[in-house]
Amino acid sequence: MREIDAAEITKTVTRLFIEANYHLTDDVLEALQRAQDTEESPVGKEVLGQLIRNADIAAKEQIALCQDCGAAIVFLELGQEVHITGGDLNTAINAGVREAYETGFLRKSMVFQPFSGRVNTQDNTPAIIYTDIVPGDKLKIIVAPKGGGAENMSRLIMLTPSAGRQGIIDRVVKAIDEAGSNPCPPIIVGVGIGGTAEKTMLMAKKALLRKIGLHNADPEVTELENELLRRINELGIGPMGYGGRITALAVNIEVFPAHIASMPVAVNINCHSSRHKEAII
Amino acid sequence: MNNPEYKPNNLPKIVKLPLTAKVIAGLRTGDSVRLSGVMYTARDAAHKRMVEALEKGLPLPFEVKGQTIYYMGPAPAKPGRIIGSAGPTTSYRMDIYAPRLMEAGLKGMIGKGQRSQPVLDAIKMNKAVYFAAIGGIGALMSKRIIKAEVIAYADLGTEAIRKLEVEDFPVTVINDIYGGDLYQRGKARYKIIA
Numbered sequence: 104m105r106e107i108d109a110a111e112i113t114k115t116v117t118r119l120f121i122e123a124n125y126h127l128t129d130d131v132l133e134a135l136q137r138a139q140d141t142e143e144s145p146v147g148k149e150v151l152g153q154l155i156r157n158a159d160i161a162a163k164e165q166i167a168l169c170q171d172c173g174a175a176i177v178f179l180e181l182g183q184e185v186h187i188t189g190g191d192l193n194t195a196i197n198a199g200v201r202e203a204y205e206t207g208f209l210r211k212s213m214v215f216q217p218f219s220g221r222v223n224t225q226d227n228t229p230a231i232i233y234t235d236i237v238p239g240d241k242l243k244i245i246v247a248p249k250g251g252g253a254e255n256m257s258r259l260i261m262l263t264p265s266a267g268r269q270g271i272i273d274r275v276v277k278a279i280d281e282a283g284s285n286p287c288p289p290i291i292v293g294v295g296i297g298g299t300a301e302k303t304m305l306m307a308k309k310a311l312l313r314k315i316g317l318h319n320a321d322p323e324v325t326e327l328e329n330e331l332l333r334r335i336n337e338l339g340i341g342p343m344g345y346g347g348r349i350t351a352l353a354v355n356i357e358v359f360p361a362h363i364a365s366m367p368v369a370v371n372i373n374c375h376s377s378r379h380k381e382a383i384i
Numbered sequence: 385m386n387n388p389e390y391k392p393n394n395l396p397k398i399v400k401l402p403l404t405a406k407v408i409a410g411l412r413t414g415d416s417v418r419l420s421g422v423m424y425t426a427r428d429a430a431h432k433r434m435v436e437a438l439e440k441g442l443p444l445p446f447e448v449k450g451q452t453i454y455y456m457g458p459a460p461a462k463p464g465r466i467i468g469s470a471g472p473t474t475s476y477r478m479d480i481y482a483p484r485l486m487e488a489g490l491k492g493m494i495g496k497g498q499r500s501q502p503v504l505d506a507i508k509m510n511k512a513v514y515f516a517a518i519g520g521i522g523a524l525m526s527k528r529i530i531k532a533e534v535i536a537y538a539d540l541g542t543e544a545i546r547k548l549e550v551e552d553f554p555v556t557v558i559n560d561i562y563g564g565d566l567y568q569r570g571k572a573r574y575k576i577i578a
Contacts, residue, residue, distance in 0.1 A: 144574060146414075146556075150518055157521035167469040170459045170522040170542075208468055210459040210542055221429065223541050252474040252497075252519065284567055285474050285497040287519035339574030343496065343518055345556065346570020376520040 105182075105240035107384055109190030112242070115382050116199025119246040120175060121207035123380040124167045127158040130315040131352070131377050138289055138342070138349040147347030151289075154342075154375055169376045172209035173248025175200040175230040178309065182239035193232055201226040212251065233305065245312060245381040250374055253290065256282035258370040259304055264363075268327065271296060271368050276334045278370045279351070284344020287374035289352045291315070292335065295369035298359035306357035307371035312379050313355045321358065328354045342375075396554070402450045403491045408513050411557050413564025417515065419553040423452040423494070425546040427473050430537050431481040438484055445536030445545055448485060452492030457542035458532070459522065467532045467548075469522030472496045475514070479503045486510040494555055498567050507559050515555035516566075528553045 127135075132155065139151040161168040177196055187195075204211050204227040211227040214220075237243075258278040262270050275294055282290075295306030318325040331354040341347020352375070361367065399407055401421030411417065424446055426434065434444055455475055459468030475495030482493060483506035491512045496519040499507075507514055517525060531549035538544050558566045 144570070146570070153518050153521050153524065157524040160527070161469075161523040164523065166462060166465075166523050166526070167459045168523055169520045170457060170469040170471050171473070172459060172469075208460045208462045210457065210468070212542070225541075250520075255474070283498050283571075284516075285476065287496070337576035339571040339576065341570060341574055343516065344498070344567050344570065345516075346566075346572075346574045348574060374520055 104186045105184055106186050106188050107242055108188055109192070109195035111384060112187070112192065112195040112244070113199040113202065115244055115384060116177065116196050116246065117202040117206070119244060119380040119382055120200060120203035120209070120248060123246055123248055123378040124172050124207060124209050125165055126162050127168060127376065128379070131375070132158060134315045134352040135289070135375065138352060142342065142347050142349050144341050144345070144347035146345045147342040147349065150342035150345065151349070167207075167209055168378070169250065170210055171212065171250040171252065172204065172227070173250050173378065174213060174254070175204075175227055176247045176249050176308070177230050177232045178245040178247065178312070179232065179234040180237045180243035181234055182241045183236050184240035185242055192234075196230050196232055197228045200228050200230045242384045243381060244384070245379060247312060247379040250376070253286035253372045253374040256286045256372050257304075257307075259300060260368045260370070261300065262366040262368050264366050266366060271327075272331060272334060274368060275331055275370055276338070279335050279372075280338050280340075282372060283340055286372045287376070288340055288344060289342055289349045289375050291373040291377050292331070292351050292354045293371040293373065294331070294354060294356040296356060296358045296366070297361040298367060299362070299365070300367055302359060303367040303369040304371070306359060307369035310355035310357045311371060311373045311377065315353045319356055319358070324356050324358055328356050331356075401452055401492070401550075403452060403513065405511065408491060408511055408561060411513055411560050412562070413557050413560045413566050413569065415557040417555050417557060419452075419555060420551050421549065423454050423492070423548050423550060424535075425454045425456045425458075425548060427455050427457050427543050428477050429540050429543040430545050431478050431485075433537060435481045435484050438488060444488070446547070449489030450491050451489075452494065453485070453490060454548065455493070455495035458526070458546075465526070467526050467529050470526040470529055471519055471522035472517040474519075475499060482506065486512050499559065504559060504563075504565070508561060508563055511561045513557060513561065514559040516558045517553075517555050525553070
């Protein structure tokens with residue numbers, strides 16, 4: 104049994120949320136640079152250039168890339184040999200979120216009672232926390248601040264088995280077409296296929312954490328990712344929806360077995376400001 | 385690609401705020417524009433309150449006639465800065481309120497993303513204009529804001545109404561008074577039909 108102090112978890116969560124909000128990851132930056140080279144639309148090229156300039160300013164001046172610093176989503180992989188001391192895990196994470204959003208000058212975007220009062224919680228908590236218990240004696244923390252504009256374009260589509268592969272392509276492409284300029288393209292598209300309604304939504308979200316350029320290990324899924332990316336980029340939406348060749352930077356699919364009656368499909372979209380950061384304690 | 389009507393707007397138009405009828409008439413879908421002057425921020429919660437005030441016959445917290453609203457809720461300012469990251473939010477959430485404000489005299493809207501048909505109709509009818517700013521470049525946009533002051537609904541925090549003074553604030557005309565729509569035109573131009 105290895106002991107991890109809750110205070111260390113708080114400290115790590117604080118650091119990760121600030122870093123994620125100030126710095127685009129290298130894979131996203133490189134993808135934006137490649138997109139700028141290949142984009143044919145002059146306006147689209149100009150937009151991509153501004154996205155790269157913005158990342159440069161945010162990193163140099165240590166300010167948020169985007170005013171929407173996101174809902175605080177946290178994925179944990181908790182080793183079953185770990186014993187957390189000095190406080191409880193969820194409280195420690197929320198303390199880290201509170202500290203990050205206050206000291207990092209990040210926008211607090213969470214409100215109580217979504218259907219009536221909508222009063223800001225003032226510290227961007229509660230975090231949205233998912234915990235997987237895994238073998239080992241370490242704790243992996245992935246933070247993924249998620250903006251509202253892209254999240255609002257999410258879809259859950261309860262397809263049935265007869266829809267097949269083509270049914271998935273048609274519905275995912277339609278979801279991106281309808282989202283249009285709203286989710287701040289060029290986007291990253293996370294897709295979940297299989298499982299149940301909630302399982303597939305979570306897979307779609309987790310798929311957004313994958314580095315751009317990496318594919319699903321299953322070649323049949325990789326092929327579907329490539330086909331979807333091609334079809335989405337044929338829509339012509341382009342950077343910020345002003346028209347162009349680059350609507351998506353990547354399509355990442357996660358697959359899970361499904362019930363004999365079901366083929367759930369989930370779409371979760373990340374804006375170009377795809378922010379996530381991880382650490383292992 | 386060969387549409388002769390299309391010209392890339394490499395040279396931005398310089399526009400002073402508040403907008404005048406003459407300036408609005410000269411703006412065309414696709415124009416790149418640099419705005420300077422005063423604008424007001426409002427997003428979901430402030431729009432709801434403003435339209436509720438109008439319904440009750442109460443005055444708005446600022447004279448909306450001829451003004452421009454920026455759909456934006458900033459990140460907090462670091463010490464020594466005027467404002468934090470300050471890019472546009474998605475506009476369609478304001479669609480239910482926007483026609484009422486245009487009826488009250490609102491002339492300019494800045495946000496991102498496509499608008500509903502009632503908003504597009506109201507833009508033509510009231511001779512207003514819808515600009516988009518690039519989403520997700522709030523760090524860069526914050527540098528074009530030279531003054532920011534909360535003037536109403538302070539309890540809403542980031543969603544309060546702010547009076548901003550901007551300089552060379554980069555936007556693009558999406559919907560002009562002639563019925564043009566950059567999102568539709570841009571997409572049609574680059575769509576590949578298999």
